[in-house]
Amino acid sequence: MPAAVGVGGHPSEVVLSAPQSYSELRAELQARMDSLAPGQQRIARLLLSDPEGTAFRSITETARLAGVHQSSLVRFASSLGLRGYPALVKLCRERLTEQVHLVHRFESAQRHSASGDLLTSVVEHDQQNLARTFARVAPEEWARMVDLLAEAPRVYVMGLRKCLSVAQLMSYLLHMVRPDVRLVAPVSGGLVDELRDLRAGDVFVGISIRRYTADTVRAMELAKRRGAHAIALTDDAASPLAAIAELALFVETGGVTLLRSLSAFVSLVQAAATAVALRIGARSRSELLQDEELLDSFEVYAEGSATQSE
Numbered sequence: 001m002p003a004a005v006g007v008g009g010h011p012s013e014v015v016l017s018a019p020q021s022y023s024e025l026r027a028e029l030q031a032r033m034d035s036l037a038p039g040q041q042r043i044a045r046l047l048l049s050d051p052e053g054t055a056f057r058s059i060t061e062t063a064r065l066a067g068v069h070q071s072s073l074v075r076f077a078s079s080l081g082l083r084g085y086p087a088l089v090k091l092c093r094e095r096l097t098e099q100v101h102l103v104h105r106f107e108s109a110q111r112h113s114a115s116g117d118l119l120t121s122v123v124e125h126d127q128q129n130l131a132r133t134f135a136r137v138a139p140e141e142w143a144r145m146v147d148l149l150a151e152a153p154r155v156y157v158m159g160l161r162k163c164l165s166v167a168q169l170m171s172y173l174l175h176m177v178r179p180d181v182r183l184v185a186p187v188s189g190g191l192v193d194e195l196r197d198l199r200a201g202d203v204f205v206g207i208s209i210r211r212y213t214a215d216t217v218r219a220m221e222l223a224k225r226r227g228a229h230a231i232a233l234t235d236d237a238a239s240p241l242a243a244i245a246e247l248a249l250f251v252e253t254g255g256v257t258l259l260r261s262l263s264a265f266v267s268l269v270q271a272a273a274t275a276v277a278l279r280i281g282a283r284s285r286s287e288l289l290q291d292e293e294l295l296d297s298f299e300v301y302a303e304g305s306a307t308q309s310e
Contacts, residue, residue, distance in 0.1 A: 044238075
């Protein structure tokens with residue numbers, strides 16, 4: 001069997017077959033990322049983080065954004081078993097074909113930004129974030145995540161800095177419908193203490209978006225080493241969490257606000273907690289009833305408040 005040309009034009013392992021879809025391309029790039037040279041990593045990250053843009057960019061523009069020569073892009077594609085840069089573009093365009101509404105993303109974003117109406121722009125961006133996020137969730141991935149969250153002995157949820165609020169919400173909602181849910185929110189160097197009891201079979205949910213918090217990445221690496229199920233909620237396939245996780249769901253965070261939008265994250269974790277409650281059934285109802293009894297006994301809510309759990 002002839003040897004393939006490695007990334008950068010050097011001999012490397014044999015490429016058994018070229019990626020036939022963007023999903024296969026993504027998996028191959030993630031697997032190779034640590035072994036790539038800096039320029040090659042920039043190409044890979046551009047393909048992972050912005051496939052939509054690559055679908056419409058010339059080789060000149062892509063090379064400029066990656067900070068490499070055009071010939072490097074050609075060699076990079078060849079190392080994957082692809083026939084040059086056009087084959088990379090084709091995979092990215094086929095991905096858009098599968099999710100037709102994404103084709104208009106950039107034009108729509110420009111139109112919203114130019115409207116001059118901040119509130120309207122925020123709402124429209126968040127609507128697109130929600131639609132795109134849920135369109136990217138494969139049914140089998142969703143079912144797998146719900147099963148893991150429902151059946152694991154313990155669930156650990158971790159998100160720091162701007163993702164802390166998402167982690168807090170997810171752990172709060174999950175703990176309403178099942179026992180042994182732990183929010184990992186280390187203070188004063190206590191991360192190791194909070195992860196001490198993490199065991200094989202538990203679930204660790206890591207939540208982070210660019211710029212990715214190092215402690216979240218390290219904690220997910222530990223979870224994987226211990227045999228726990230690692231689930232990543234992150235922004236794109238270039239995330240270090242996606243490379244570690246057993247299961248990764250990608251959430252859109254674009255917008256016009258001061259920090260990146262977390263609206264799609266909130267919607268996703270609410271849907272996940274509801275799905276877990278439905279999956280558990282009677283056990284979940286028991287947890288909710290216990291919550292209501294405790295809320296009543298501690299008089300948490302003012303008289304006359306809505307009866308729905310909050």
